[in-house]
Amino acid sequence: MAEREFSESTDRIVATEPVEVRRYATHTRINHWFTAALIILLILSGFALFWPRLFFLTALFGGGQNARYIHPILGVAACLSFLLLFLQLWRLNLMRREDVVWASKITDLLAGHEERLPELGKYNLGQKFVFWGMFWLLLTMVVSGIMIWQQFFPDLVSIPVRRWAVLVHAISAVLSVLVLIVHVYAAIWTRGTLSAMTSGKVTGGWAWKHHRKWLREVARRQDKPPAE
Numbered sequence: 001m002a003e004r005e006f007s008e009s010t011d012r013i014v015a016t017e018p019v020e021v022r023r024y025a026t027h028t029r030i031n032h033w034f035t036a037a038l039i040i041l042l043i044l045s046g047f048a049l050f051w052p053r054l055f056f057l058t059a060l061f062g063g064g065q066n067a068r069y070i071h072p073i074l075g076v077a078a079c080l081s082f083l084l085l086f087l088q089l090w091r092l093n094l095m096r097r098e099d100v101v102w103a104s105k106i107t108d109l110l111a112g113h114e115e116r117l118p119e120l121g122k123y124n125l126g127q128k129f130v131f132w133g134m135f136w137l138l139l140t141m142v143v144s145g146i147m148i149w150q151q152f153f154p155d156l157v158s159i160p161v162r163r164w165a166v167l168v169h170a171i172s173a174v175l176s177v178l179v180l181i182v183h184v185y186a187a188i189w190t191r192g193t194l195s196a197m198t199s200g201k202v203t204g205g206w207a208w209k210h211h212r213k214w215l216r217e218v219a220r221r222q223d224k225p226p227a228e
């Protein structure tokens with residue numbers, strides 16, 4: 001909504017639009033939510049097979065056999081979808097010198113003194129940690145998952161190797177759920193972040209407060225005169 005300012009001396013009312021900054025293109029948001037939906041289905045079907053007490057979750061997929069059949073297919077689809085997201089975002093998630101300084105002052109952030117931390121690009125170290133965590137865990141899960149996908153790859157690995165693959169698959173699945181919880185918690189905890197992935201925009205204040213270096217880059221790009 002436009003903010004209005006009344007000037008007594010001139011009787012003029014001036015309306016100004018609050019600053020909004022575009023953070024994600026539509027295709028990136030669709031890619032993100034599609035990946036998220038696949039991963040949630042993957043978690044539900046995987047946990048249904050992982051622990052007998054959660055077997056009732058197989059009802060969501062039409063029973064045990066269907067859940068067993070669809071789980072690896074969902075896994076491959078989720079990895080391919082994440083790969084598209086990864087290709088768009090990996091450069092922005094590379095570590096930078098300011099990330100180290102930022103991490104050394106994390107107590108200031110928790111105490112609500114974000115202004116004492118260095119200016120950041122598009123992502124902070126926590127977001128980068130989640131990004132690379134998801135990447136390595138999904139890679140581990142798809143590789144170990146194919147090793148134990150007996151329906152299509154019955155003789156790919158020996159039985160002892162397959163046993164290790166089952167263990168690695170289960171541990172990385174539990175870790176990836178923890179990483180996902182951190183991701184969702186951070187998205188909700190940092191007020192104004194969710195709109196980045198829903199409307200694709202954040203407020204100027206959010207960008208100034210949390211990712212000032214990125215905001216400066218966006219502003220610089222917009223200031224550039226169009227090419228002749």
Ligand code: HEM
Nearest residue numbers: 035036039089093123127128131134184187193194196197
């Ligand atoms: C299901 C609940 C989820 C919610 C509420 C959620 C929310 C968000 C939000 C708000 C952002 C924007 C953060 C920002 O730009 O500062 C974001 C970014 C992102 N999300 Fe999610 N997300 C969810 C699930 C997932 C899943 C399942 C994955 C992938 C496995 C994922 C991967 C990503 C990635 C890669 C980014 C870009 C951040 C980066 O590159 O570091 N998200 N998410």
